[in-house]
Amino acid sequence: MTDAAVLSDDETIERPDLTQVIREAILDAQFAPHQRLIEADLSERYGASRASVRTALLNLAGEGLVERLPNRGARVRAITVDEAIEIVEVRIGLETLCARKAAQNLSPADADELRALRADIEAAIGSGDLMAYSRLNQELDRRIRDLSHHGTATQLLERLRAQSARHQFRLAFHPGRAATSAPEHIAIIDAILAKDPDAAEAATRAHLSGIVEVLHGME
Amino acid sequence: MTDAAVLSDDETIERPDLTQVIREAILDAQFAPHQRLIEADLSERYGASRASVRTALLNLAGEGLVERLPNRGARVRAITVDEAIEIVEVRIGLETLCARKAAQNLSPADADELRALRADIEAAIGSGDLMAYSRLNQELDRRIRDLSHHGTATQLLERLRAQSARHQFRLAFHPGRAATSAPEHIAIIDAILAKDPDAAEAATRAHLSGIVEVLHGME
DNA sequence: TGAATCAAGATTGTCGACGATTTTCGCGCG
DNA sequence: CGCGCGAAAATCGTCGACAATCTTGATTCA
Numbered sequence: 056m057t058d059a060a061v062l063s064d065d066e067t068i069e070r071p072d073l074t075q076v077i078r079e080a081i082l083d084a085q086f087a088p089h090q091r092l093i094e095a096d097l098s099e100r101y102g103a104s105r106a107s108v109r110t111a112l113l114n115l116a117g118e119g120l121v122e123r124l125p126n127r128g129a130r131v132r133a134i135t136v137d138e139a140i141e142i143v144e145v146r147i148g149l150e151t152l153c154a155r156k157a158a159q160n161l162s163p164a165d166a167d168e169l170r171a172l173r174a175d176i177e178a179a180i181g182s183g184d185l186m187a188y189s190r191l192n193q194e195l196d197r198r199i200r201d202l203s204h205h206g207t208a209t210q211l212l213e214r215l216r217a218q219s220a221r222h223q224f225r226l227a228f229h230p231g232r233a234a235t236s237a238p239e240h241i242a243i244i245d246a247i248l249a250k251d252p253d254a255a256e257a258a259t260r261a262h263l264s265g266i267v268e269v270l271h272g273m274e
Numbered sequence: 275m276t277d278a279a280v281l282s283d284d285e286t287i288e289r290p291d292l293t294q295v296i297r298e299a300i301l302d303a304q305f306a307p308h309q310r311l312i313e314a315d316l317s318e319r320y321g322a323s324r325a326s327v328r329t330a331l332l333n334l335a336g337e338g339l340v341e342r343l344p345n346r347g348a349r350v351r352a353i354t355v356d357e358a359i360e361i362v363e364v365r366i367g368l369e370t371l372c373a374r375k376a377a378q379n380l381s382p383a384d385a386d387e388l389r390a391l392r393a394d395i396e397a398a399i400g401s402g403d404l405m406a407y408s409r410l411n412q413e414l415d416r417r418i419r420d421l422s423h424h425g426t427a428t429q430l431l432e433r434l435r436a437q438s439a440r441h442q443f444r445l446a447f448h449p450g451r452a453a454t455s456a457p458e459h460i461a462i463i464d465a466i467l468a469k470d471p472d473a474a475e476a477a478t479r480a481h482l483s484g485i486v487e488v489l490h491g492m493e
Numbered sequence: 494t495g496a497a498t499c500a501a502g503a504t505t506g507t508c509g510a511c512g513a514t515t516t517t518c519g520c521g522c523g
Numbered sequence: 524c525g526c527g528c529g530a531a532a533a534t535c536g537t538c539g540a541c542a543a544t545c546t547t548g549a550t551t552c553a
Contacts, residue, residue, distance in 0.1 A: 093504070104538050106325075109505090113329060117336015126505060126544050141426035148367020207360035211430060312534070323508050328535090345514055345535060 088133030157202035189227035307352035376421035
């Protein structure tokens with residue numbers, strides 16, 4: 056009867072979107088590739104109705120994170136190495152576009168932020184912290200997307216990143232990978248800072264082409 | 275009560291997927307851009323339950339053909355000229371990739387088919403049939419996608435094509451457009467037939483860059 | 494023994510109804 | 524006459540139940 060009792064009630068003071076909850080569960084590998092996602096199970100697990108789970112699964116299917124087999128339910132989409140290679144090949148086209156635009160659009164404030172990011176990356180490399188380096192790589196990709204102000208390319212890249220999250224993670228810990236890719240990343244940053252679209256495109260292409268090569272060695 | 279009565283019942287001997295029905299209605303301009311798609315209305319119009327309509331709208335939202343505003347329903351997504359330009363810029367990256375792959379993969383049988391398509395295009399140009407030319411252009415793009423055997427690029431291009439269908443249609447009837455683009459298409463075909471990836475990429479890039487220019491003049 | 498068949502279980506697809514949210518519209522107040 | 528306020532309408536979001544479909548496993552017959 057007290058206000059406190061009402062306010063501290065354990066239930067759902069705010070309920071985050073089920074789509075996002077399941078998306079993060081997939082990206083966190085709480086669900087394995089090809090694992091079936093049974094509506095009734097998820098419904099119970101997350102305390103939502105089956106209709107809500109269904110909506111979330113349809114959303115995730117639209118993002119390419121989940122496969123829906125007609126009358127046979129949904130499962131976590133598994134990306135093969137071949138598909139991971141295709142994704143990087145597509146990223147070459149999209150990220151070179153973004154890098155060009157970023158180089159053209161760069162404002163002084165953006166330049167400062169980019170220089171700070173470069174310093175962080177160099178620090179992570181120096182200390183050999185692979186985890187931090189991987190995180191900063193992702194951050195760099197995101198910053199370049201933002202700087203491009205290209206909504207269409209940004210959306211597609213975000214989709215592809217989510218789909219191949221597992222492979223990107225594996226790649227980060229590939230032996231000798233950091234040593235190779237670090238100067239490539241620095242080159243991309245410097246080209247954008249120099250407002251040189253051609254150099255930014257070339258550096259981005261070189262970097263991603265290298266990733267394609269490594270992936271070919273994995274299949 | 276007779277068997278005949280049951281068997282000849284007029285309803286739904288086969289019911290095509292609602293998602294596809296609504297998708298084609300949108301592409302056929304039966305629904306205008308920004309038109310609200312009210313679940314109850316569609317439900318009645320197509321004789322399906324609201325849940326089925328909802329599923330279809332979620333699918334179409336995943337394809338980018340429909341926008342869903344939380345608690346405020348769905349509407350046909352309107353692509354601005356700026357967005358149409360972005361889409362073509364992205365297509366440059368994707369279609370040059372496909373053209374390269376197509377040039378590399380070309381089999382003798384594929385080459386024959388491509389030559390036949392070239393003849394059809396030249397015939398349509400000669401007869402000044404814009405409608406047929408537009409249709410053949412679309413057919414050519416699709417063939418190149420298929421020949422690339424690049425599933426990821428193919429899917430994304432198909433999405434983008436659907437989203438910008440209206441703009442592509444308008445473009446086809448832009449004054450003098452056919453005269454400009456015809457030799458560009460022939461150049462793409464010839465480069466692929468010559469199995470020259472670099473030339474195929476260059477021809478594709480030149481063609482799409484021209485489209486970007488025309489769209490800039492439209493905004 | 495092995496393949497075909499059918500029944501039982503598991504799971505998705507569809508439906509109508511109810512509650513929640515947003516929008517619309519009339520009404521009173523300044 | 525315009526502006527807020529509140530009730531009513533419109534519409535979406537959620538739910539539980541049922542029907543349709545697929546899977547599994549047991550049974551039968553050759």
